[in-house]
Amino acid sequence: MALQTKLAASSIYNRVLRQLPGELSMAFAYGSGVFEQKGQEDRSKNMLDFIVAVDNPLAWHKENIKQNSKHYSFLKFMGPRFTAHFQEQYGAGVYFNTLVPFENRLIKYGVISTYRLITDLLDWDTLYVSGRLHKPVLMIQEPETYELTAAIQTNLNSAVHTALLILPDVFTEEQLFHTISNLSYSGDFRMIIGEDKKKVENIVKPNMERFRQMYESILDSQEHLHWNKSQGNFEQYLSRVSQFHHLNLLPKTLLMRLVSHHNRDGRTRDTEEVIRSLAYGGNCSENVSSGVSSIVQKSSILQSSKTILTAGLLKSIRYGFSKLMKMYKSTQNT
Secondary structure, three states: OOOOOOOOOOOHHHHHHHOOOOOOOEEEEEOOOOOOOOOOOOHHHOOEEEEEEEOOHHHHHHHHHHHOHHHOOHHHHHOHHHHHHHHHHOOOOEEEEEEEEEOOEEEEEEEEEHHHHHHHHHHOOOOOHHHHOOOOOEEEEOOOOHHHHHHHHHHHHHHHHHHHHHOOOEEEHHHHHHHHHHOOOOOOHHHOOOOOOOHHHHHHHHHHHHHHHHHHHHHHOOOOEEEEOOOOEEEEOOOHHHHHHHHHOOOHHHHHHHHHHHOOOOOOOOHHHHHHHHHHHOOHHHHHHHHHHHHHHHHHHHHHHHHHHHHOHHHHHHHHHHHHHHHHHHHHOO
16 A cells, blocks of 8 residues: 555644545645655755545535635636536546645645546546555545555556566566656656656655555565565566466556557457457557556646646746756756
């Protein structure tokens, strides 16, 4: 499961949650304000990022607009029904309030429905929140239901099967966790302009032990994989059988992308035919990578466009400028 850490009730993370309506099915914090990242000397200067899952977005936004009207852009004047509809029907199903002052920090929190979260975890329909949960997060409120807990575990298993299809026969722990972390950035247009080009490396290197804790039980159970823990490397047995095994366990949306790509010649091969063709015919790694990128590309464009409206123009400019400055500083340190 995603890394969890017990928090004191007085922690800033719990204080943030106490400012929000309490009907949450899960809540976690993530990013450079929470975990160490390479090149970030003082985390206290970074924005704190949160995701909260709610069963009823309409009721939640109705209450939050009453309690925290200043967190919202002009969209609050459209009313909670519009806000909930906009959250659910556009982009990745997440509504972000960003650059919100809290004590001596800035916070950003995204709201997603429990239903959309579970769907993304199981199917990778956007790889937006599910991709964040491929990496260590700070679980502030643990999942309320077994269904949500199981979906989080399925998401981690899917990340491993996908990464193993992309990687060669021999690779290191760092290469594995880099490949897993890169899944939700592959195809993201913001990685071209607006994000630190070393973002994935900066996440993985200082957090190797956290990644090991997250994925150890899954990796230990892989029958086609040998993990030499003392040397920190892996050897997988690349064969038609192992690739067929991993392909069969990919999330639904990724399989649909592979089928669509395979049928671009006008034929109508079904999923089973495509899986067999990829397992036996080569180019499996490239096809899987391309399928992941196509999911991320679409969701990143739509969600970023949506965030301009949910944040408002001025906040969007400030937030975009801060991202560009991070990218610039990273290039100066190379």
